[in-house]
Amino acid sequence: MKRIDCLGDICPIPILNLQKELESIHNGNEVTLVTDHSCTLQSVNDFCAMHNLKYTADEVISGVWEIIITN
Template identity: 55%
Template structure:
């Protein structure tokens, strides 16, 4: 599973990194996006609703989220 580190990155950098990450995986494969900005989390959720993916987010520590994205 590929991990995309977006800690400290502000939009649109995490969106660009996530799009590139999705292009590099095949159906059934996953990526994990790590971010420390809640606005990035919201932007990614809006973006991923337009893709054929399943995703879930988890606040692993206060203020840090991991978004697991699986391509369908």
């Protein structure tokens, strides 16, 4: 599983980093994106809808989310 650390990054950086892993996700790999920017949740939702992907999000500590993206 690939882990993308986007702590401190604001949009669109997390989505640009996720875009780089799109082929890997479509090949069945999971990607975990870690962010502390709440707007990223909506951006990931939109990205996943556009690319027919699934995701789960968990606020692991206050203000920090782990988002797991799968095919």
